[in-house]
Amino acid sequence: MTVFLEILKMTIPALVVFATVYFLMKQYLNKEYQIKVLEYRQKHGSTTTPLKLQAYERLSLFCERISIPNLLLRLKSKDQNAGLLRLSMLISIQQEFEHNITQQVYVSDNLWQIIKIARDDTVNIINGVAEKIEPKAPGDEYANFLLNYMNSQDYTALDKALQAIKKEAGVLLG
Secondary structure, three states, rough: HHHHHHHHHHHHHHHHHHHHHHHHHHHHHHHHHHHHHHHHHHHHHHHHHHHHHHHHHHHHHHHOOOOOHHHHHOOOOOEEEEEHHHHHHHHHHHHHHHHHHHHHOOOHHHHHHHHHHHHHHHHEEEEEEHHOOOOOOHHHHHHHHHHHHHHHHOOHHHHHHHHHHHHHHHHHHO
């Protein structure tokens, strides 16, 4: 029995020391990990924040460039018929989208979906108004139909997309 007591006298203090060292080391390593994570975020945050802001700027520009009034200002010419104007608008939208498709890496999935919905809505408006007019009609007539339709709308999907871009950029900036 005395041997057993001697063993207990040695093991109990050793277990207490082990437990103390274990918990102190665990706390120390957790603090070191948190410091490393914070350093990593600061280091990479300084490079990704400007890229994200640039993505928001480019997507805002995309929305402005594919708005129907801006498309008409850039693409309408006097000798163009409605069918050619419609086609050039659709091609321009697709080219703008392809030019900005990489920006999806820097924005949330939700915002990217809103951008795609806005693009699709613009395409649908262009096609919907084109169905109401003869393709060989003058481009000016088609442009007037489009502008009248746009003036009758209080709020477009592009307006919502621009608001979403501003909101997400605002969250990034704090």
